[in-house]
Amino acid sequence: MSAIFGLVRVDGDRLPSQALEGMRSALADHGGDGGGIWALAGAGLGQQLKFVTPEDRFERQPLVSPDGLRVLVSDGRIDNRPELSGELSLPARAGPDSAFILAAYERWGTDCGKHLVGSFSFAIWDAGLKRLLLARSPFGAKPTFFHQFAGFFAFATMPRALFTLPGVPRRLCLENVADGLILVPPEPGTSLFQDIRSLEPGHVLTVDRRGRQERAFWRPELRHELRLRRDEEYVEAFTERFDRVVADHLRSLSPVGVLMSGGLDSTSVAATAAPQLARRGERLAAFTAAPRDGYREPGAPDWLVDEAPLASTVAARYENIDLSVIRAEGLFFLDGLDRFFDAAEMPYESPAGRVWYEGIMAEAQRRGIRVLLSGKCGNWTVSWNGAGLVRSLVGTGRWAAAWRETRVLASTSRVRPAAGALVRGGLISQLPFRVQLAIARRRNGDDPLLASDAWWAPLSPIHPEFARAQGVAERSRARACDHWFRRRLDTPERRCDQLVHVQRLAGINGACQALYATDIRDPTADTRVAEYCLSLPEEQYRRAGVSRWLIRRAMAGRLPAEILASPRRGIDTADWFERLSGARVRVFDTLHLLEQSQTASAVLDLPRMRRLAEQMDQPASDPVQKMMDYRHVLERGLMMGRFLCWFEGSRDS
Numbered sequence: 001m002s003a004i005f006g007l008v009r010v011d012g013d014r015l016p017s018q019a020l021e022g023m024r025s026a027l028a029d030h031g032g033d034g035g036g037i038w039a040l041a042g043a044g045l046g047q048q049l050k051f052v053t054p055e056d057r058f059e060r061q062p063l064v065s066p067d068g069l070r071v072l073v074s075d076g077r078i079d080n081r082p083e084l085s086g087e088l089s090l091p092a093r094a095g096p097d098s099a100f101i102l103a104a105y106e107r108w109g110t111d112c113g114k115h116l117v118g119s120f121s122f123a124i125w126d127a128g129l130k131r132l133l134l135a136r137s138p139f140g141a142k143p144t145f146f147h148q149f150a151g152f153f154a155f156a157t158m159p160r161a162l163f164t165l166p167g168v169p170r171r172l173c174l175e176n177v178a179d180g181l182i183l184v185p186p187e188p189g190t191s192l193f194q195d196i197r198s199l200e201p202g203h204v205l206t207v208d209r210r211g212r213q214e215r216a217f218w219r220p221e222l223r224h225e226l227r228l229r230r231d232e233e234y235v236e237a238f239t240e241r242f243d244r245v246v247a248d249h250l251r252s253l254s255p256v257g258v259l260m261s262g263g264l265d266s267t268s269v270a271a272t273a274a275p276q277l278a279r280r281g282e283r284l285a286a287f288t289a290a291p292r293d294g295y296r297e298p299g300a301p302d303w304l305v306d307e308a309p310l311a312s313t314v315a316a317r318y319e320n321i322d323l324s325v326i327r328a329e330g331l332f333f334l335d336g337l338d339r340f341f342d343a344a345e346m347p348y349e350s351p352a353g354r355v356w357y358e359g360i361m362a363e364a365q366r367r368g369i370r371v372l373l374s375g376k377c378g379n380w381t382v383s384w385n386g387a388g389l390v391r392s393l394v395g396t397g398r399w400a401a402a403w404r405e406t407r408v409l410a411s412t413s414r415v416r417p418a419a420g421a422l423v424r425g426g427l428i429s430q431l432p433f434r435v436q437l438a439i440a441r442r443r444n445g446d447d448p449l450l451a452s453d454a455w456w457a458p459l460s461p462i463h464p465e466f467a468r469a470q471g472v473a474e475r476s477r478a479r480a481c482d483h484w485f486r487r488r489l490d491t492p493e494r495r496c497d498q499l500v501h502v503q504r505l506a507g508i509n510g511a512c513q514a515l516y517a518t519d520i521r522d523p524t525a526d527t528r529v530a531e532y533c534l535s536l537p538e539e540q541y542r543r544a545g546v547s548r549w550l551i552r553r554a555m556a557g558r559l560p561a562e563i564l565a566s567p568r569r570g571i572d573t574a575d576w577f578e579r580l581s582g583a584r585v586r587v588f589d590t591l592h593l594l595e596q597s598q599t600a601s602a603v604l605d606l607p608r609m610r611r612l613a614e615q616m617d618q619p620a621s622d623p624v625q626k627m628m629d630y631r632h633v634l635e636r637g638l639m640m641g642r643f644l645c646w647f648e649g650s651r652d653s
Helices: 019-026 054-058 081-088 097-115 174-181 231-249 264-279 308-317 337-344 351-366 389-395 399-412 418-430 433-443 464-469 472-478 492-503 507-516 527-534 549-554 576-582 584-595 598-603 606-614 623-648
Strands: 002-009 034-040 043-049 070-078 118-126 131-136 145-149 152-156 203-208 211-216 256-259 284-289 321-326 371-373 519-521
Touching: 002 019, 002 070, 002 118, 019 034, 019 043, 019 152, 043 070, 043 118, 070 097, 081 097, 097 118, 097 131, 097 203, 174 464, 174 472, 174 598, 174 623, 231 264, 231 371, 231 527, 231 549, 256 264, 264 284, 264 308, 264 371, 264 549, 284 308, 284 351, 308 321, 321 351, 337 507, 337 623, 351 371, 351 507, 351 576, 351 623, 464 472, 464 598, 492 527, 507 519, 576 584, 576 623, 584 598, 584 606, 584 623, 598 623, 606 623
Parallel strands: 256 284, 256 371, 284 321, 371 519
Antiparallel strands: 002 043, 002 152, 034 043, 070 118, 118 131, 131 203, 145 152, 203 211
16 A cells, blocks of 8 residues: 655656655655655656555565666555466565566566556566556556656656646646536546546556557456356356455455445455454454434335445354444535545545545544455446346347346336337347437437437536536547436446446545555455456346346355345435535535635536525425435535635635
């Protein structure tokens, strides 16, 4: 759990004096246990280290090769040490992870990333070749930002280290601000800052006198499905792999915790980790976010409002799980935002959830826990719901099976009739996206939003003029994100894209590391788990109307029946509106602050946000509409507005 930074002069051999020290100072909150700076002949690399794994105690970075020609700085964890030890002649259990990375580079060169498994980002300066190499693992690693200017190339874990360098501009990328406000994924490799780029997950970048080159070193093989003889073999192969992955994620000097809801993903991680820790005589701290005690969401009988009771059934099953329910009483998501922005340099993705997330981080820090497991990406891997089953069956000519599954779906949900569901899920979903959108517009011709370029209006706080000026309609259409009829996540390719997109938000985890010295690890987003889950036939995820079939079978002996059979989905931060309406004074004070900001006034539809704030006391007949108005428009608008004010230098009083 570290931060890395560096500066290379690509057309000379002298670096600006004190440049590296300034970068190091900007990342001081990421270190404290080790690290340092190396500089020679036009190149300088640095690291800030915090001990997390037992192997971190052996780190001496920057790491220089015995011949002095190669220098490495790294952040992260290498999980396939046992497999690499024989090939690289290194001991599997002793020594730092950085030694494996440097040895892998010396063995495989710029292809070294594809041989490493884990969560990592690293930089290597090869003096013999006058070449800098940057690499970032597909999942789990914090971002690596970079900027090239005036013969220099600079990189750092966080943008603020780059802004310490003379000549590096600190300007917002308004296109990405606009895209974020309408929930369109950013252009790959960009950031919220103009001319500050981000290394894509699973990519390697090289810089030398010939220029800069970037390419992917990881992309799963998605053209061929894994076919086994029996259904049970899929489960056996999954559990063997998942057990190994969870074990690798348990490497820690401190006690380990888990972010545990009442759903299948995080409870599966907990139910797998707890027995492994018990065999080592260790305990597992589980943290569950919940609304205030006794809270009930009116008009939402199918929603799981408080996940603490379900989470407690897992804790009751394993004697070494210590459950803490975090209700974050009296806190509001606007509290302490400047401190968060200072660390993250980006808005919080889901504003209302911040009080619980940081509440858990603070409690973990208080108890000396530096590793927290999660199941954030499980929806696209271990607990995929099989939404592409009908499409898959039709695409392979299995019409009878497709009809059976569609009839079951129609009888157990609100999908009516079955024939229409078969056409939509099996036939239309095979067509190009443009054709699908045209059919949707023809079928819903009376919907003004489908006929309008401003499809984002119901769920975005963006100012209409700013949206037009930034060309969001054209970019969203080019990325197949028109209206709510976005490309469905019903193929392995699209699930993989979603997994990668989630990694682009890793700056929030970087902020938590800096603020709370906490390393967030997600076994459901490990490359070994992702590759396996993306290779399976859809019928392993849905069968006879039972969704998430793989994880339900795999966890049948590990999770309580209440969780395995629960049909309800949990509501993230269920009492969000109660907190929002209870902080009316704070909301109006913030709106007043935003109205004084020229940037916020241009970017956000502040009159609409103010109207919503003034109408908070009026009863809402539709809970979905209330969520769109207040969570998507008002709360997200307040979060982005406060970020814009922070960027301009205005801090909340």
